[in-house]
Amino acid sequence: MADETTLEDEAMRAGDEAAQADDRPDDRVDDERHDEDNRLKPEYLRSVVAALDEDDPALVHELVEPLHPADVADLFELLDSDDRPLLAAAIPDLMTGEVIAELNDHVRDDMMEALGPEAVAEIAEQLDTDDAVQLIEDLEPAEQAAILAEMEPEDRAAIESALAYPEETAGRLMSRDFVAVPEHLTVGDLIDYLRDAEQDDLPTEFWEVFIVDLAHKPVGTCQLSWIMRTPRATPLVEVMKRDQTLIPVTMDQEEVGNMFQKYALISAAVIDENGRLVGQMTADDVVHIVSEEAGEDVLLLSGAGDGDINEPIREAYVARVRWLVANLGTAVVASAIIALFGAAIEQLVALAVLMPIVASIGGNAGTQTMAVTVRAIAMNQLTRANTRRMIWREMRVAMLNGTTVAVLIGVAVALLFTPQLGAVIAAAMVINIVVAGLAGVAVPVIFERLDQDPAVASSVFVTMITDSMGFFAFLGLAVATGLAG
Amino acid sequence: MADETTLEDEAMRAGDEAAQADDRPDDRVDDERHDEDNRLKPEYLRSVVAALDEDDPALVHELVEPLHPADVADLFELLDSDDRPLLAAAIPDLMTGEVIAELNDHVRDDMMEALGPEAVAEIAEQLDTDDAVQLIEDLEPAEQAAILAEMEPEDRAAIESALAYPEETAGRLMSRDFVAVPEHLTVGDLIDYLRDAEQDDLPTEFWEVFIVDLAHKPVGTCQLSWIMRTPRATPLVEVMKRDQTLIPVTMDQEEVGNMFQKYALISAAVIDENGRLVGQMTADDVVHIVSEEAGEDVLLLSGAGDGDINEPIREAYVARVRWLVANLGTAVVASAIIALFGAAIEQLVALAVLMPIVASIGGNAGTQTMAVTVRAIAMNQLTRANTRRMIWREMRVAMLNGTTVAVLIGVAVALLFTPQLGAVIAAAMVINIVVAGLAGVAVPVIFERLDQDPAVASSVFVTMITDSMGFFAFLGLAVATGLAG
Known part of the structure; x- marks a missing residue:
């Protein structure tokens, strides 16, 4: 903790002004x-x-x-x-x-x-x-x-x-107000430069001074607190940090947010195609960006578009109805699969009663895995280097989840209906939850490799797979085992 | 933009060191x-x-x-x-x-x-x-x-x-390294204090100096860049900003993130129950917090628990299976509703084929509204002051969405099955999407008022409502209009 004892003692002796403390807002x-x-x-x-x-x-x-x-x-x-x-x-x-x-x-x-x-x-x-x-x-x-x-x-x-x-790139978002100085200066030169009253176009708020070479390329960076604590005669090149994080002007804001998180930055230099310093990004702006990007995924995954409560109703309608119509398409596909088994349902109406359970739990399991995958991709945690491990991991979780849920529903159905129907729904449940786990990883990963935002469209596909597979596995097994149809 | 022309000219004359630029990492x-x-x-x-x-x-x-x-x-x-x-x-x-x-x-x-x-x-x-x-x-x-x-x-x-x-409060997260000085100092005094080589327990990185009264309560704050640019003789009380944002030590990290976003802070003072300065929060830490909090909602809404890809398999299983079992409960409720209409389904198997469509689209519409609501609550955008407006807004969007989807599915069913069945599914769709919109706002708002995290449990309830209502409205209307049963 900062040691301010001496100064505080002084304050006690001097401190008339201290009494003013109460008029602060x-x-x-x-x-x-x-x-x-x-x-x-x-x-x-x-x-x-x-x-x-x-x-x-x-x-x-x-x-x-x-x-x-x-x-x-x-x-x-x-x-x-x-x-x-x-x-x-x-x-x-x-x-x-x-x-x-x-x-x-x-x-x-x-x-x-x-x-x-x-x-x-x-x-x-x-x-x-x-x-x-x-x-x-x-x-x-x-x-x-x-x-x-x-x-x-x-x-x-x-x-x-x-x-x-382009929108959402560093070039669009960066601040063009920053302090850059050449590298031959001493700490004292820099302080004099900053204090020079004629330099009235210096920004009033900055946390870092960038040191640039003759071509205006950044060669190092110096936090104000280091300058404050270093003797005037020290050359800047001795105080500055050479290994700085540079943000290319075309970098997407999501990546900028990841860089700030990873390297715990307060500000960072933005460079153009030629490596020249053209701006800076600061952590107060990045806090906004990170919140927007992470929050966006909740809204995108649910198909709520921009999802802002101040969005005009017409825009909200257009964004959301597109999604509902896309889901109508996937629901119709699932429906067509049910239609294949119409005769079986007519014969054993319990199939109609129970089939939504298999589809619904599969959908939930797929959504869980998909949310984990989308988040890991966004945070740069899931890369080509560990995709296989991630799939294997999700398969094991799916087997555990599938077995647990299958036992619960299987026993209940065996007691309420027939043991055979209990066995069929349990088997269908395991199949659907494992398929859901696979789809939950594979769909977002494939979208990412195709350079598409995995948060935007994964949900439609994962739901289609888990719904269709749920109905198909359950009704198909019922027919195959001679229960109906 | 910073005017560094003069210094750069100088650099061109002096600049031998500039040639070193290439050895930077x-x-x-x-x-x-x-x-x-x-x-x-x-x-x-x-x-x-x-x-x-x-x-x-x-x-x-x-x-x-x-x-x-x-x-x-x-x-x-x-x-x-x-x-x-x-x-x-x-x-x-x-x-x-x-x-x-x-x-x-x-x-x-x-x-x-x-x-x-x-x-x-x-x-x-x-x-x-x-x-x-x-x-x-x-x-x-x-x-x-x-x-x-x-x-x-x-x-x-x-x-x-x-x-x-407690975990995730400012007291747990704050840094205890900060610089605080009494209010009678001048800018020059402060600079001398900071430069004093004996003050070796000052933090090496800081962006802001807090000015405190005799009771160690913050009375103002001064960014290093202002100190740099102000004549030495100026009293600190004239440079400092009195109207600063203070973070109570018990504040939850989500609120800390919202404060930093709202007031675009780089650092902020943390105060204890007596208003005394005890620490600071800085934007580099807050970037992590904001990302965690916003990302958490995606995972919570999907029931994926912590959702980290490095989470041990057993923990992931426990977190997720709880959710699947809860959803099994809601699926069984929906199933029981279908069972009420067993006779109708036996008579008209098309009902079994089409009923998942109504439930599924209702579920999607509910999820959209719920995601928007949860996000708005997290961002402090949805308060008691505008809840009624939000509900009314969502009702209007739901009417538009419901009408659009109802027309599409109604016409298709009228052509493929019967006009009467088309009318029934269209009406059920409108009812379910409007109910979904209402539930999507009401459920998270109620959880928030009960001081529960709306992201954790809303989804189970919204899905239960939309599934049950989907089956009930469709099958019930079919029976009521004499189509079957």
């Missing part, structure tokens, strides 16, 4: 506006809505002013979409770039459409390039062009260069 | 050991395994030495569990605390069990407290005590204090 958790999970309280929201309904902008302003910009953004998201423009109109001075940058994409797009290009351009100019890009990247090209035309040439150029990279 | 991506996604290549892994099999520790060492510690950890995870102790024995000098800290929990626990308490204590003492806690928190209490007994009293006290907080 409250901790943001558990105040009158936030609940224990740091969400805005419903009562607070109601008071804002009431003030908006009563057309009392002064009261609205008074209520909203104490909020952090990120909370103002949350407030917009919690309001009905009709109330959002009213709120914006009541607090023009609080509508800072930070609020806009923190808004949910859908809510922001809505509000951007309501404003003219001039107003949007004015907001965009307040923002860092990466936030400004977020602001306009989802707009129509014509609207983008109109907004860019209103901007200062320098800002416009930065945004255009970001938009030239 | 390669960028870690796309070298002979890594593929384009920064994963270890199968060929590289094979060469390590071959060297281990040939019992050639010198060659193993030569192969592994160039790796970053995080890659050494990856290598352990990719190896079969039998090969892991062999690798550890071949590279004793490369088995640093950093490698151990980066290992997957299951792989690390395995290796810790193989070592004695003395060896583990020695490794733990190399690590920061938070990493050392991770190392031993999953061990049996007796083993923990044995290891702690071997450690230096100071390290032991820090670890014991961390272990006193």
Whole structure:
């Protein structure tokens, strides 16, 4: 732990200022506006809505002013979409770039459409390039062009260069504000450079200084805390870390997130095709990316598309109905298999009663394995080097699961129906759970090798396999053993 | 962008050192050991395994030495569990605390069990407290005590204090290394304090200095980059940010992740029950936490438990079979509903052929809504303030989805079977998809209000509702309209 004893003693002697401590703003958790999970309280929201309904902008302003910009953004998201423009109109001075940058994409797009290009351009100019890009990247090209035309040439150029990279790559997401210095400097030179009041276009927040060669390629990196703790005369090349993680400008955001996780980075240099330093990624942005990427898989696997609760209803409908129609196709395939055994069902209606159990448990087992596989692929844990081991592992788990479930259902069916039917359902269950385990690994791995996102389509195929195999194994065994048909 | 023109010109004149640029280590991506996604290549892994099999520790060492510690950890995870102790024995000098800290929990626990308490204590003492806690928190209490007994009293006290907080809270996860100074200092005082060579217990890496009052409560925070850019005579109280985000020591890691995301933090102060500064959380750790929390939901929703591919088979079996047995229960409920309509099915076997379609699509629709709801709850987007709006939204999406799917299946069934059966399946489909939408929101929201993790159990209930309702609506309507039974 930091040893601040000496300084604290000093503080006790000197400390008049210490008495001021009480005028600091409250901790943001558990105040009158936030609940224990740091969400805005419903009562607070109601008071804002009431003030908006009563057309009392002064009261609205008074209520909203104490909020952090990120909370103002949350407030917009919690309001009905009709109330959002009213709120914006009541607090023009609080509508800072930070609020806009923190808004949910859908809510922001809505509000951007309501404003003219001039107003949007004015907001965009307040923002860092990466936030400004977020602001306009989802707009129509014509609207983008109109907004860019209103901007200062320098800002416009930065945004255009970001938009030239594909979505979700480092080039699109990186910050173009960073500190880079040549390698012949000493620590003292660097400190003087940073302190030089004329360097007013240095970023105000940075954690790392990049050292570059004449071709502007990064040769090392130096954290501010090392600079702080090193004598002025030391050459930078002696303090800097040479073995740094470099992010290619075309790297996908998911990989960027994995790099930050793996190497526990706070910031990292982004390099272009020629290895030149062009930007940096910082951990505060990466926290967003990692959350988005990992959360996306839940939504993709369930076929919920973007899955944002602020997504317009029409978009949610289009994303989800596609999935339901695809699943309708797979359900029809399963149905066709049942139809093959119509005569058997007519003869022994217990088959119809029991067959969904085999399909359903197989589906669950397949989904379990698929979720594990998709997550392992996303985290770079499952590679060509260990796929075979993973398949073997899942087969063993499936055998254990299959046997357990088969015994339970087999005994129950033997008691309630006939021992023979119990044996058939138990055998069908083992077969289907093992097939489910195999499909749960194989389908996502195949999609990954075909360079497709395994989270997007695996589920449809795995479900089709487990449903069809469930009905086929159960009904087929019933017929084959002479139970019916 | 940072303006480094002047310095670069200078570099061109001075720059002999610049010519050294070529001896820097390669960028870690796309070298002979890594593929384009920064994963270890199968060929590289094979060469390590071959060297281990040939019992050639010198060659193993030569192969592994160039790796970053995080890659050494990856290598352990990719190896079969039998090969892991062999690798550890071949590279004793490369088995640093950093490698151990980066290992997957299951792989690390395995290796810790193989070592004695003395060896583990020695490794733990190399690590920061938070990493050392991770190392031993999953061990049996007796083993923990044995290891702690071997450690230096100071390290032991820090670890014991961390272990006193519940798992996954800030108190368990925070770093106890931070820099805190009293508030009467100037920027110059702070710089002198940091540079003071005798302060050798200051952390080497930090991004932010916390300013505390006499009671050691945080009153403000100051990023190193602001200190760098401010004249020495300026009092700290003028530079520091007073409105900082404070993390209570009992806060759950999921909330910590949400705070970092919401306020775009790089580091934040952790305070105890009395508001005193006791630690800090940094964004590099939070990136891990956010990934874990968001990824966990995919696995929990699918009933895959911990879902780690390194989890021992027995643990994976226990976690998953519980879920399958629970689902067996819900499948039996659905089955019982079918049994009620045995006579109808006997009379019209088409009912048995078609009924899984209604249940299956309802299940998919329910899963979609449930995934969106669970994610929104996790991200603090769905609160008491907007639940009603969310339910209404999902009802509208469900009506649209239900109508679309109902028309498709209704027409197909009308053509292939009878118009009356087409009408029945269409009506059952609309009913089931709307019920699915309602259940998909209501079930996770109810679990959340009961302080249960909505990702854990929602799925069983939603599936039970959609399966049962699917069979009941379809078969019930068929009987009610006189089609059969």
